[in-house]
Amino acid sequence: MPWLASFHRGLFSAIGLLAMVTNVMGKDSADLLVVGATVVTMGADRQVIDDGGIAVRDGKIIAVGNSAELKDKFDATRTLQGDGAVLMPGLVNAHGHAAMTLFRGLADDKALMDWLRNYIFPAEAKFVDEAFVRAGTRLGVLEMLLGGTTTYVDMYYFEDAVADETAKAGMRGVIGQAMIDFPAPDYKTWDATLAGTEAFLKKWKGHRLITAAPAPHAPYTVSSEHLQAAKELAAKYSAPLIIHLAETQDEVENSKKQFQATPTVHLDRLGFLGPNVIAKHVVWATDEEMLILKKHGVGIAHCPQSNMKLASGIAPVPQMLKLGLGVGLGTDGAASNNDLDMWGEIGTVAMLHKVNLRDPTVIAAREAVAMATIDGARAVHLEDKIGSLEIGKEADFILVDVTAPHVVPMYDVYSHLAYAVKASDVRTVAVAGKLVVDDRKPTTLDPVKIVAEAREYRDRIRTLLAK
Ligand SMILES: [Zn+2]
Structure with missing residues (x-):
């Protein structure tokens, strides 16, 4: 009945x-x-x-x-x-580039520019196509699911394929289509990027597991006009808006020279910030900037291990939490971590800020767990759906x-x-x-096949880089 x-x-x-x-x-x-x-x-x-x-x-x-x-x-x-x-x-990984699992361990312990110019960019130029992104996403999703991550935020190329693989695996994702002012593996012009991103948002709108989002790469790789266009697109589809922000000290210094403003103030002036924005890293933020982010309801993805490995700095997370900002944890891509293990991030966030402030009481165990669950959900603007058992x-x-x-x-x-x-x-x-x-x-993925595929890519990439 x-x-x-x-x-x-x-x-x-x-x-x-x-x-x-x-x-x-x-x-x-x-x-x-x-x-x-x-x-x-x-x-x-x-x-x-x-x-x-x-x-x-x-x-x-x-x-x-x-x-x-x-x-x-x-x-x-x-x-x-x-x-x-x-x-x-389930754990919420607030920042990653899943397909970059295929570059895991490709080059470690390099200065950022050496790493990018001599390893990552050549490998990306040669290999990143839809098939690569699908194979890398399957590997990343498999690793994340096995480790208890049920939601992740992605930013890369060919994100329609990323969304497809994620949905097929039965995982939840906030899937961000990268938008950048130079030719990318998927779109060669800004107009194509904008049109492609809009089609992507339209296609996935209303999906139970997939939240599609525009993801302008960073304030230093996307012009002011294009940042505004990305914001309008997100508003039109009630989508989140994903961006790397204030990751390194160089970025802040260059922004001051170029825009007479720090990256955060620059985005504020453009009207870019809002309650749908997910800002990655935010290592270099002043108290005043944290208040700006708070005022707009911006979510923060803190990536302690990536920031440590690339020597970017230590984000002022205890201060952010004190101000009531929504701060989640992210692994960043496997090329700079080198795994997608959220338990590692939980342990690291709990310890890094203690040693930094010489204060063992900051970010207690429960707070660190919250950052990977309910606070992570808040940071990615999904707190009404996930993050707690209620x-x-x-x-x-x-x-x-x-x-x-x-x-x-x-x-x-x-x-x-x-x-x-x-x-x-x-x-x-x-x-x-x-x-x-x-x-x-x-139950949804074939580990033997996924691992074999990843090894094949390794062989091809190694051959190319040896030349
Ligand atoms: Zn990143």
């Missing part, structure tokens, strides 16, 4: 009434039930439930609570036993095994999540209620 079920759901959603009604009428239905886990909800009250779980229907969370209550209330098509695991929201949100969740020697005993769950858990501890991953990693096995 479906009308009766929806009548119940509509009118008797209060827990007491629901319990009373279901006792009389039988159990409510769910597609999936997870029970027996330590639940880290990351909701506003940061509730942790010792022996608990969630119920999922139509890809959304319909209940969060203790195991006995859930089992009492719901008849589920499938029940996952979370014994010995932490159930938590009723009504998309069922993007992970089960993290905490039975290996490096994660026992457990006194405090946040401590483990920030300082001890590794990507290989992730056991199960769901996006919109669909299991994309089931007991460590990917």
